[in-house]
Amino acid sequence: MSQPRKVLLLIGSPRGERSNSHVIGKFLVDKLEEKGLFSEEAFVTRLVNTREGTEKLLKSVDNADIIVLATPLYVDSFPSQTIKALELIHEHRKAVLPTKSQMLVAIMNSGFPEKEQMDIALKIIRNFAQASNFKWGGGIRVGWGMALNSEPLNEKKGMTRKLTSGLSLAAVNLSTGQPMSEKAEDLASSLFVPLFLAKTMTRLFANRDWNKQAKENNAEAKMRDRPYEINQ
Amino acid sequence: MKTVIFNGAKEGDMTIKAIEKTIADQLIKKRWEVESIELRTMQIAACLGCFGCWVKTPGTCVINDDGRETTRKAIQSDLLVWLTPVTFGGYSSELKKALDRIIPILLPYFQSYHGQIHHRMRYKKYPKLLIIGVQEPNVDYEETFVALAERNSLNLRPPAYAVSVFQRDKDPKMIPAFVEELLKKVEVIS
Numbered sequence A: 001m002s003q004p005r006k007v008l009l010l011i012g013s014p015r016g017e018r019s020n021s022h023v024i025g026k027f028l029v030d031k032l033e034e035k036g037l038f039s040e041e042a043f044v045t046r047l048v049n050t051r052e053g054t055e056k057l058l059k060s061v062d063n064a065d066i067i068v069l070a071t072p073l074y075v076d077s078f079p080s081q082t083i084k085a086l087e088l089i090h091e092h093r094k095a096v097l098p099t100k101s102q103m104l105v106a107i108m109n110s111g112f113p114e115k116e117q118m119d120i121a122l123k124i125i126r127n128f129a130q131a132s133n134f135k136w137g138g139g140i141r142v143g144w145g146m147a148l149n150s151e152p153l154n155e156k157k158g159m160t161r162k163l164t165s166g167l168s169l170a171a172v173n174l175s176t177g178q179p180m181s182e183k184a185e186d187l188a189s190s191l192f193v194p195l196f197l198a199k200t201m202t203r204l205f206a207n208r209d210w211n212k213q214a215k216e217n218n219a220e221a222k223m224r225d226r227p228y229e230i231n232q
Numbered sequence B: 001m002k003t004v005i006f007n008g009a010k011e012g013d014m015t016i017k018a019i020e021k022t023i024a025d026q027l028i029k030k031r032w033e034v035e036s037i038e039l040r041t042m043q044i045a046a047c048l049g050c051f052g053c054w055v056k057t058p059g060t061c062v063i064n065d066d067g068r069e070t071t072r073k074a075i076q077s078d079l080l081v082w083l084t085p086v087t088f089g090g091y092s093s094e095l096k097k098a099l100d101r102i103i104p105i106l107l108p109y110f111q112s113y114h115g116q117i118h119h120r121m122r123y124k125k126y127p128k129l130l131i132i133g134v135q136e137p138n139v140d141y142e143e144t145f146v147a148l149a150e151r152n153s154l155n156l157r158p159p160a161y162a163v164s165v166f167q168r169d170k171d172p173k174m175i176p177a178f179v180e181e182l183l184k185k186v187e188v189i190s
Helices: A020-034 A051-063 A080-095 A115-131 A158-175 A182-188 A195-216 B014-029 B066-075 B093-100 B142-156 B172-185
Strands: A006-011 A038-043 A066-072 A103-109 A135-142 B002-007 B033-038 B079-085 B106-113 B116-121 B128-135 B161-167
Touching: A006 A020, A006 A051, A020 A038, A020 A066, A020 A103, A020 A135, A020 A158, A038 A051, A051 A080, A080 A115, A080 B093, A103 A115, A103 A158, A115 A135, A115 B142, A135 A158, A135 A182, A158 A182, A195 B106, A195 B116, B002 B014, B002 B066, B002 B093, B014 B033, B014 B079, B014 B128, B014 B172, B033 B066, B066 B093, B079 B093, B106 B142, B116 B142, B128 B142, B128 B172, B142 B161, B161 B172
Parallel strands: A006 A038, A006 A066, A066 A103, A103 A135, B002 B033, B002 B079, B079 B128, B128 B161
Antiparallel strands: B106 B116
């Protein structure tokens, strides 16, 4: 692949700018901008349901040299509208063969601490890349997303140091037209605490946080309701 | 006993239609009640990722559309069937729009299950799960599809589940035997 000039950040999260998908993807794209690439952002949930939006999405994909798909894990895969975007892009590329080499990079994130929970979803994106004539640029799996809290990533913060180091390294690789290295993938996919600790903290603190959120909505007493149970 | 079929096919998918009809025929013979839902005709908005179904209206999605009904029907069934074209090894967007909306059948709380963190169960009883993908010729995504179904079964914990892929270029006459074997696997026929 020749020197890339344009990168498209494709956000798969329905939460848009308030999502971890956006903050992680934006960090990588900002690093690529520092290396001279032009960037564009697209939010699939705002595009895939209209003809105009779909045309805009497909045009943005056609124009990009690197597409960074940043998406959350939903029911072991990714949100329905992200799948819809992949279906549309695939059909488009069957009808209009790509005129240049393009690379697809995937960034998955999940609330579960184990990155392995995202392996199948990442495999599906990789299958899509192959079927749709994209060069595979690598995949990052960011577990324990609640620790990020959708705040902009900070290179100096201990909690995000591995992730930001991995993304910075990935930007170096991608800016020269190369897929991200295994080192970049591994570093960006590493938790900042040992896995056993993340799992314990998830069970303790995340469960408390659900109750806190429910309390704020006056729903704490209903948390275990079974509205669709038969013979209540 | 009741079966609910989520049909995630695009319009005109005769193979998935034939599989759906065969499942219904075989179960009706055994006196099961069968309801097929063609998801592409339903008004099911995409999940907002807001967690309102867990912390605002626990157990019910905050979006008031057909997604609530499909979720209710799913949890109240004895056998839930998902039909989909195999889409890069996963599910179609039509099937997935309904699946993204069923998360209120789980609790938000986390627990360790099979060595990994998963959500706790909200209900006492869950339906058995049968997942069937129809795959185009010249691609082989079966391994990914089966692995995805296995992950879903870890999260939804059906009392029994089966998954299989049917090749679209196979003789449709093979569908009854294909379906019968799967219904035996989920122990709804013997």
